[in-house]
Structure formats: C-alpha cells, structure tokens
Amino acid sequence: MVSYKELGLVNTKEMFKRAINGGYAIPAFNFNNMEQLQAIIKASSELKSPVILQVSKGARNYANPTLLRYMAQGAVAYAKELGCNHPEIVLHLDHGDSFELCKNCVDLGFSSVMIDGSSLPYDENVALTKKVVEYAHQYDVTVEGELGVLAGVEDEVASEVSHYTKPEEVIDFTTKTGVDSLAISIGTSHGAYKFKPEQCTRDPKTGRLVPPPLAFDVLDEIMKRLPGFPIVLHGSSSVPQEYVDIINKYGGKLPD
Numbered sequence: 001m002v003s004y005k006e007l008g009l010v011n012t013k014e015m016f017k018r019a020i021n022g023g024y025a026i027p028a029f030n031f032n033n034m035e036q037l038q039a040i041i042k043a044s045s046e047l048k049s050p051v052i053l054q055v056s057k058g059a060r061n062y063a064n065p066t067l068l069r070y071m072a073q074g075a076v077a078y079a080k081e082l083g084c085n086h087p088e089i090v091l092h093l094d095h096g097d098s099f100e101l102c103k104n105c106v107d108l109g110f111s112s113v114m115i116d117g118s119s120l121p122y123d124e125n126v127a128l129t130k131k132v133v134e135y136a137h138q139y140d141v142t143v144e145g146e147l148g149v150l151a152g153v154e155d156e157v158a159s160e161v162s163h164y165t166k167p168e169e170v171i172d173f174t175t176k177t178g179v180d181s182l183a184i185s186i187g188t189s190h191g192a193y194k195f196k197p198e199q200c201t202r203d204p205k206t207g208r209l210v211p212p213p214l215a216f217d218v219l220d221e222i223m224k225r226l227p228g229f230p231i232v233l234h235g236s237s238s239v240p241q242e243y244v245d246i247i248n249k250y251g252g253k254l255p256d
C-alpha cells in the first residue's frame with residue numbers, strides 16, 4: 001500500500017473548492033507516455049495551474065505499476081524544478097469500471113478514482129459507486145461518479161448515442177453514493193472524431209461543418225439542484241477547424 005501523500009500528490013477536494021469559489025475549471029489530461037507527462041507538467045507549471053493527470057483503464061493495465069508511481073512522483077519533482085513550490089497534482093483513474101480496479105489504484109498511490117457505472121441500471125450504479133467511495137474515503141482518496149452516457153470512444157468505454165444526464169436523479173445519486181464529483185452528459189464527446197458529418201449542420205458562409213450545440217440547459221438544471229458541487233465534463237465539443245487544417249496540411253486525412 002502506497003499513500004499518494006508520500007508521492008507529493010493531492011486529492012481533488014481543495015482544488016475543486018477553490019475552482020468553484022474562483023469560477024474556473026481544472027483540466028484533466030490523459031497520459032500514456034513520458035513525453036505526454038512532460039508536456040502536461042511543463043504547461044501546467046508555466047500557467048501555475050492545478051492539474052489532473054489521468055490514467056485510463058487500458059493505460060493502467062499496460063503500465064508497470066512501480067514505474068507509474070515513480071512517474072507521478074517525478075512529475076511533482078519536475079513541477080518544483082520549474083518553480084512551483086507547492087504543485088497541485090492529482091493522479092486520477094479515468095473511467096474505472098470495477099471495484100477491484102479502483103481499489104488497486106487507491107492501493108498503488110492514486111489520489112483520485114473515477115468509477116463509471118453509467119452503463120448499469122441506476123440502482124446498480126449507485127451500489128457500485130457507493131462501494132468504491134467507502135473504500136477510497138478511508139484513504140482520503142476522492143471519487144468521481146457518472147450519470148448519463150457519453151458518446152464516442154475512450155478505451156473500451158464506447159457508446160453510439162449520447163443520453164443526457166437526468167437532472168432529477170443527481171441529488172439522489174450524490175447523496176446515496178457520497179461521491180466528490182459527478183461526470184454528466186450534456187452532449188460532449190470522446191475520441192478524435194467528435195461527431196459524424198450527419199450530426200452537424202453546415203455554416204452557409206464558410207461551408208464548414210458546425211457541431212451540434214451542447215445542452216447547457218441540462219447543465220444549468222443540474223447546477224441549480226447541486227449548487228457548489230464539482231461537475232465533470234468528459235471529452236469535448238468539437239475539434240477546432242483550424243487544427244483540422246493543420247493536421248491535413250501535414251499529411252492527415254480528416255475529411256470535412
């Protein structure tokens with residue numbers, strides 16, 4: 001058993017509180033190798049931003065746990081070298097799909113875990129999430145749950161359609177499970193291809209595809225029911241067209 005505190009990491013509790021009071025969001029980036037980790041720490045240190053380092057289930061299975069732990073410790077030391085005296089770095093499991101995987105990450109030195117039971121029937125999602133919370137909180141590790149289904153692909157978490165979170169469920173879910181943050185679905189999407197052209201409309205002036213709008217009314221309704229509660233948005237809303245141009249210029253083949 002390794003405590004994340006020994007590695008110099010923090011959980012999400014204080015950073016989320018400050019973000020809500022300060023009216024800003026905190027970025028979470030998945031990393032799969034040293035180069036990505038180095039870029040994330042360099043950028044977050046330059047910006048003096050708290051940061052969440054995410055490991056997917058696939059990355060967790062692939063990575064040697066000892067090496068992963070020292071990479072996290074190395075990230076904290078690197079941030080200090082770059083001038084952050086008290087770096088706020090979270091090591092987080094992204095889309096954990098079982099109690100065993102979440103427990104394993106807590107035991108390895110993760111400071112936060114996500115248990116994604118969103119594809120389960122509601123009551124099973126509540127029971128699984130609650131079980132993870134009960135284990136993780138013993139070690140001061142924070143837990144993210146999910147309600148609603150996101151579109152797109154993230155490792156083995158794949159869904160064809162996006163089902164928005166039902167605002168009428170959020171109070172019951174957060175109360176029963178004791179989660180520290182809640183991932184919701186308002187139309188953001190995972191993966192490199194966010195939306196198919198059929199899902200988009202075309203801007204008559206530029207001929208460019210415009211992605212479907214996000215359901216901000218659902219977000220508003222959830223925030224009204226859970227004032228001050230940390231809300232997590234996965235994926236993103238689109239790939240900016242200027243980046244598609246750059247990708248294609250250097251040999252990419254992203255249509256439209």
Ligand SMILES: [Zn+2]
Nearest residue numbers: 095154234235
């Ligand atoms: Zn996700």
